[in-house]
Amino acid sequence: MPILSEYGSINLKLSREQAASLQSTGYVEVVPALDGRWKVTASSYVGSLVVDGVELLIRPKINPENLFLLLEPGLPPNAWRKEAFSYDSTSDLLPSVVAFFARTVETTLGRGILRAYESRQEPLVALRGRLDVSQQFKRAGVLTPVSCTFDDFSEDIVENRVTRAALRLALRVPRVDPGERQRLMRQLVALEGVSDSPVNAKMVDSIYFTRLNQHYEPMLGLARLILSNLTLTDAGGSTSASSFMVDMNDLFQRFLTERLRRTLRGKVDVVDEPIVHLDAGQQVTMRPDLEFRDSAGRARYVGDIKYKLAENARGRSNDYYQLLAYTTAIGLPEGMLIYCRRQGDSERRTVTVTNAGKRLVLRSIDLTGSPEQVNKEITALADEIRNGANRARQFY
Incomplete structure (x- = not known):
């Protein structure tokens, strides 16, 4: 192969x-x-x-361990060591991702299956909750069944539907270890009370996480990954092949956004892809990758994430033009380009724009080291962003 x-x-x-x-x-x-x-x-x-x-x-x-770190940044550093070793030995990413997902689901559901109140509308033999008057009138005097609207405390909620759909898809992947396949089956049985309704990866993005469902976040992140990137080819009723392709650009951006949001929580608000207007008439819109705001909601810093640096390790001119447009439109003195560092790349570089005075900072993250080293770099990056946001306060 x-x-x-x-x-x-x-x-x-x-x-x-x-x-x-x-x-x-x-x-x-x-x-x-x-x-x-x-x-x-x-x-x-x-x-x-x-x-x-x-x-x-x-x-x-990048380091195989760090690939799994990017796949789901919400898990502890040792959670993916087994799968990272397996991937390093076989080069086939998909079986390792499926095994990673199976263990994450087992750990998450082991804490208890999430339940929540959901509004339902059903015809019942007896009144439950509130009478759905409009539906009942459509029955032309027929008293039963009764059209009811009620809140049901159930496990058949979107978080569990997404998980079940990803489990069913993962079970169709070939070359998965039999032990991991059994693990997937056990978790599918645990969610037997959840309906097999159509789901897609975008449903994960619509979920609002609170302290009640926060422990589901890593699992749902992996479920989204599988639903978005796994393609199965069927022949004669059995799965003959599977493709699993992940965009490192998207993965790196999602990883950095989530890590910076967690590191800066309580200090700076991280907003991903806000709408920014370049012109006074608000006809030209842009979406920077990251905007950093103070507690009053004012933008204090802006960042753009680029996975691949230019060959000369200086950053592409178009990237600088883009960042300059962001800083100008938002009215900031400084912004940052964040890259994935490769061998020979500089860790930090600053460009001051002629006749504008804008400072465009190029900052890179090294993903070839250990996960612990990556965490240290992200902490240092967050500190630099916070300092830049504090400097911007002087211009207001």
Whole structure:
């Protein structure tokens, strides 16, 4: 099975149809090479890709442990060590992610299945809750069943529906360890009181987390990952292949946003992708990745996250232009570009814009070290952002 690294290339013997199928996925670029072969170049997507009989494994350049750290930043540092070791040994990301998800679900549901009050409308033989007058009138004098509207304390809630849907999908993945498959089955049985209604990854984004359901957040983050990125191909009624591709750009942005939000909680409010107007007439809108606000809701700092740094390790000009537009539109003296650092990249760089005085800070995070080192870097990054936000107060 061909293995290549993120943004790496490999020459493969493919048919013209296979090359076209790979190219059509958008995950890799396929161009003709010498000797009748095809040059396949990976992008920011990593994982396992199965198309038209061709299977590729694409590995990220970061530490395997830190890949799982990015997959779900809400878990303790040692939660993914077993799966990270397995992935490092086999290069196949999907079975490791499924095993990671199975153990997370088992731990989460072991604390008790979440229940909540949900409003329901059902025809019943006896009145329960409130009479649904409009529905009852439609029955033209028929007294039973009675149209009722009531609050039901149930486990059939969106959090459990998403989890059940992800469990059912994960059970169809091939090459999963039998022990992990049994673990998935046990958790599916535990949620037998939950309906199999249609769900999608966007439903996770709509969930508001409180102290009552906060322990579900890591599990639902992984469920979202599976529902968003797992594609199964069926043949003859049985699963024949599965693709699981994760965009490192999206993963890095989600990870940093969540970690900074937790680290800065109570000090600075972190708002992701707010709408910002560039012009006075509010005709041109922009969405910076991060906006940092004080307790009164005023923007004090702005940041943009870029997973891949330019080849010269200085940042792309377009990224600086974009950040300059954000700082100008919001009225801030300073903003930050946050990159994933590679070997040879500078840790920090500051550009002062001519005739504007804006300070554009380039800051990078190293994901090649241990999870503990990554945590230290994020803490230092959060401190720098908070200091920048405090400096901005002088301009108001």
